[in-house]
Amino acid sequence: MSLPEISVIIRYFEAEAHRNTNALVALFSDEAVVVDESQTYHGPEGIRGWREGAASMYQYTTQVLDTRSLDAKSYLVAGRLTGNFPGGTAELQWRFIINDGLIDRLEIE
Known part of the structure; x- marks a missing residue:
């Protein structure tokens, strides 16, 4: 991973953790999905x-378990959410497509 991609992914999880x-x-990006x-x-x-809808529904923390590059612009992050939602824990994957230091696409599964 190059520095801009690592940086934007780290900042994404920091902003999520602080509900910012x-x-x-x-x-x-302006055309992001x-x-x-x-x-x-x-x-x-x-x-x-x-984000405002998701943040208001439940309180949770995210633990990043693994991060890997899929290609020059695509990255997969595996993690665990723990919180007050049904079931209390969930294993998720975040697929980021990064372009010019910004997130163009994020798929959460």
């Missing part, structure tokens, strides 16, 4: 709405 929606939205729970969110306002 403004900082998180600033990490995405997020896919989470079979829903697709487009652009800064769509991503802002997604």
Whole structure:
């Protein structure tokens, strides 16, 4: 991984941990897409709405377990969420596509 990609991924998880929606939205390109729970969110306002909705539903922490490069612009992060949602823990994968130091696409599975 190159430094800009590592940096934006680290900043994404930091912003999420601190529930800093403004900082998180600033990490995405203007045309960015997020896919989470079979829903697709487009652009800064769509991503802002997604984060504000997700942050208000549950309290949770994220533990990053593994990060690997899939190709020059794609990265896979495996992690565990622990919180007050049904089941209490969840294993997730975040697939990032990074372009010019910003997130162009994020898929959470």
